[in-house]
Amino acid sequence: MGIVEGKESIERCGGNGMVFEKIHLRMEYVSPEGLRLDGRRPMEMRQIRAEIGAVSKADGSAIFEMGNTKVIAAVYGPREVQNRSQISNHALVRCEYSMANFSTGDRMRKSKGDRRSTEISLVIRQTMEASILTHLLPRSQIDIYVQVLQADGGTRSACINAATLALADAGIPMRDLVTSCSAGYLNSTPLLDLNYVEDSAGGPDVTLGILPKLDKVTLLQMDSKLPIDILENVMQLAIEGCKAIANYIREILLENTKQLEYRRGV
Amino acid sequence: MWHASAPRTSGMVGLSLGEKHFIQGGIAHDLRCDGRKRLTYRRISVETGVIPHANGSAQVRIGGTDVIASIKAELGKPSLLQPDKGKVSIYIDCSSTAEPAFEGRGGNELAAELSIALQRCLLGGKSGAGAGIDLSSLIVVEGKICWDLYIDGLVVSSDGNLLDALGAAIKAALCNTGIPRVQVAAGTSNDEQPEVDVSDEEFLQFDTSGVPVIVTLTKVGRHYIVDATSEEESQMSSAVSISVNRQGHICGMTKRGGVGLDPSIILDMISVAQHVSAQLINKLDSEIASAEAEEET
Numbered sequence: 138m139g140i141v142e143g144k145e146s147i148e149r150c151g152g153n154g155m156v157f158e159k160i161h162l163r164m165e166y167v168s169p170e171g172l173r174l175d176g177r178r179p180m181e182m183r184q185i186r187a188e189i190g191a192v193s194k195a196d197g198s199a200i201f202e203m204g205n206t207k208v209i210a211a212v213y214g215p216r217e218v219q220n221r222s223q224i225s226n227h228a229l230v231r232c233e234y235s236m237a238n239f240s241t242g243d244r245m246r247k248s249k250g251d252r253r254s255t256e257i258s259l260v261i262r263q264t265m266e267a268s269i270l271t272h273l274l275p276r277s278q279i280d281i282y283v284q285v286l287q288a289d290g291g292t293r294s295a296c297i298n299a300a301t302l303a304l305a306d307a308g309i310p311m312r313d314l315v316t317s318c319s320a321g322y323l324n325s326t327p328l329l330d331l332n333y334v335e336d337s338a339g340g341p342d343v344t345l346g347i348l349p350k351l352d353k354v355t356l357l358q359m360d361s362k363l364p365i366d367i368l369e370n371v372m373q374l375a376i377e378g379c380k381a382i383a384n385y386i387r388e389i390l391l392e393n394t395k396q397l398e399y400r401r402g403v
Numbered sequence: 404m405w406h407a408s409a410p411r412t413s414g415m416v417g418l419s420l421g422e423k424h425f426i427q428g429g430i431a432h433d434l435r436c437d438g439r440k441r442l443t444y445r446r447i448s449v450e451t452g453v454i455p456h457a458n459g460s461a462q463v464r465i466g467g468t469d470v471i472a473s474i475k476a477e478l479g480k481p482s483l484l485q486p487d488k489g490k491v492s493i494y495i496d497c498s499s500t501a502e503p504a505f506e507g508r509g510g511n512e513l514a515a516e517l518s519i520a521l522q523r524c525l526l527g528g529k530s531g532a533g534a535g536i537d538l539s540s541l542i543v544v545e546g547k548i549c550w551d552l553y554i555d556g557l558v559v560s561s562d563g564n565l566l567d568a569l570g571a572a573i574k575a576a577l578c579n580t581g582i583p584r585v586q587v588a589a590g591t592s593n594d595e596q597p598e599v600d601v602s603d604e605e606f607l608q609f610d611t612s613g614v615p616v617i618v619t620l621t622k623v624g625r626h627y628i629v630d631a632t633s634e635e636e637s638q639m640s641s642a643v644s645i646s647v648n649r650q651g652h653i654c655g656m657t658k659r660g661g662v663g664l665d666p667s668i669i670l671d672m673i674s675v676a677q678h679v680s681a682q683l684i685n686k687l688d689s690e691i692a693s694a695e696a697e698e699e700t
Contacts (some may be wrong), residue, residue, distance in 0.1 A: 239471075
């Protein structure tokens with residue numbers, strides 16, 4: 138759909154010398170009316186939805202959706218360290234990221250533990266570790282498992298948001314919630330929360346994770362190149378996105394706590 | 404929870420002797436820990452169309468067990484031995500969210516066991532004869548083009564009775580599946596590969612009336628139960644999974660667990676399974692119909 142629109146715009150401005158620029162960019166990601174391929178404004182996030190308690194046996198679990206991206210996170214722990222040689226004075230945080238066979242458009246059979254999954258597991262682990270008060274839980278381990286059910290760009294961010302909710306649901310002491318959001322820069326416009334098509338355009342893609350209350354950045358990744366003054370804008374946009382998500386997550390947690398309170402009859 | 408004898412390496416706390424006796428005693432008295440009778444199922448809920456870019460998908464929850472099945476159809480070539488039949492393959496994946504023991508390659512063994520059991524229960528023999536899914540309906544041009552159905556199952560949360568849940572999810576996903584209508588270009592000679600035109604607007608509904616359901620009877624002590632939770636499965640001596648279609652015919656069978664069974668008990672189990680499956684099929688059909696109706700609105 139989007140590709141067709143792009144072609145049309147090439148034809149439309151074919152006469153007035155702009156054709157070069159358009160072909161160079163291949164596709165128009167922001168229409169002249171200021172709308173993106175999926176109809177969002179540049180600074181608009183996809184619809185987010187979260188649900189706590191998706192996995193009954195886990196100590197904490199959550200589903201997090203950002204548009205068509207959908208992930209499940211489950212937290213097991215704090216529990217006894219399984220590998221005795223890893224016992225320490227701090228809690229051991231582990232993370233595994235996996236993608237379902239049907240999560241992407243083309244069906245593929247991927248084995249667990251390929252390079253990309255390993256890298257994302259590591260990123261999620263480090264980001265979550267930064268907010269967990271590990272010194273309060275000596276000689277114990279916390280396992281975070283994230284499963285991607287649908288991938289449509291921004292799986293990293295969605296996984297981190299889901300993991301935060303699951304950790305909070307498991308009652309693990311944290312400094313602050315960690316929330317994550319991505320932002321990019323296409324057609325000279327900073328765009329919030331890239332979807333798969335925008336993500337694969339090859340433009341700059343900044344994934345940011347923050348501790349919203351402490352106002353600290355715990356995760357920052359960027360592909361491709363970007364002038365510094367523009368990076369500042371794009372980062373600011375991503376921070377706004379993270380804060381919006383943090384507000385939503387806080388609402389969900391509050392709602393969940395009220396439900397628990399109600400069930401206990403307090 | 405799958406193998407009664409296998410040592411549990413996961414973090415789940417093992418059962419104490421008292422708890423074991425409580426579970427066994429409850430089953431003997433026809434009153435299980437959650438208040439069910441021996442042949443009662445937990446609450447089943449079905450949601451269809453959960454994976455938008457698949458041809459069909461469904462999520463089934465039975466108590467604390469949560470599974471997703473997705474179906475993708477791709478054009479392929481039929482095998483030389485069965486030129487008049489399409490191909491169906493079933494792959495199951497156990498997510499580590501369901502159990503920490505499934506981390507890394509830990510879930511592969513159970514996943515393989517489930518895949519094989521489902522293939523046996525739904526696809527019939529090697530020749531494709533007696534399959535619950537009508538393979539000849541998947542043929543486009545005999546000997547040249549057929550549909551390959553890839554059925555992917557994912558265990559998201561496990562609390563026993565995974566096989567029945569996956570069977571139900573696959574049945575629901577097949578009901579939800581639309582296979583694109585294919586136009587074959589006329590006038591190609593016999594040895595050429597014909598050209599096809601796959602419609603992206605017209606979809607054919609799959610005939611699912613013959614798809615069986617799976618009923619697993621788990622033997623604990625002297626009695627057997629349906630829809631065992633993982634605690635109950637840990638106390639089982641053996642389990643028989645029987646797939647039964649709407650006509651009450653047996654489509655496939657698997658026995659698990661180390662302890663031997665008396666042949667007369669197996670025949671007894673089969674007749675119980677036939678009786679239980681009739682209720683299960685009706686329950687599933689109404690759940691699937693309401694899920695489909697909800698998806699359309």
